[in-house]
Amino acid sequence: MNKFIVGIIIIFSTFSTFSEAKESFSPPQLKELAEAYVKAKSSRQQPSATVKEIDNYVSLLADDFIDEHIKYNFTYTNKAKLKSDMVAKLKDEFFYSHITIKELMYGANVVFIKMTEKTKVKPHRLDKVIEHETTYIHSLEFDEKGLIKHIRRHAG
Numbered sequence: 610m611n612k613f614i615v616g617i618i619i620i621f622s623t624f625s626t627f628s629e630a631k632e633s634f635s636p637p638q639l640k641e642l643a644e645a646y647v648k649a650k651s652s653r654q655q656p657s658a659t660v661k662e663i664d665n666y667v668s669l670l671a672d673d674f675i676d677e678h679i680k681y682n683f684t685y686t687n688k689a690k691l692k693s694d695m696v697a698k699l700k701d702e703f704f705y706s707h708i709t710i711k712e713l714m715y716g717a718n719v720v721f722i723k724m725t726e727k728t729k730v731k732p733h734r735l736d737k738v739i740e741h742e743t744t745y746i747h748s749l750e751f752d753e754k755g756l757i758k759h760i761r762r763h764a765g
Contacts, residue, residue, distance in 0.1 A: 634751060638755075639718075642757075643710070653695060654730075658703070659699070664692075667691065667692050670688060671752045671757060673758065674757055674760070675759045676759075677762065678762045700733035705727070706726065706728045707727045710722060721748045722748075723745075725744045743764070748763075
């Protein structure tokens with residue numbers, strides 16, 4: 610009889626744990642998280658950008674994040690290194706950077722963002738101005754707090 614009661618308690622505890630787990634974010638919530646990401650990404654590439662905009666971007670990331678740049682086979686997993694590299698890019702002379710979301714697709718705590726970026730910049734290490742328009746797809750996976758735990762960047 611005691612084994613039966615213990616079994617019931619274990620089953621009840623298991624179901625209680627599942628019911629306490631965070632459900633997936635809704636499409637409107639994922640849209641809001643995606644828009645915050647795009648806004649932060651764009652803000653750090655403006656002529657007036659400072660370390661404050663970089664800190665805002667980095668604050669969207671979970672402590673154990675992964676940021677994969679697929680085309681270039683490069684990955685960030687360290688916030689300090691990411692921030693350091695972004696601060697170094699503040700030496701670039703941005704004339705403008707504008708990102709437009711073209712399409713969003715949603716999954717369980719994931720959003721795919723198809724966006725077009727128009728940028729005019731003079732990188733500090735080059736003698737010429739680069740102006741381009743590129744369409745990218747980024748997938749963002751979120752943890753239970755709504756922080757980005759995995760970014761996959763697919764360059765256009």
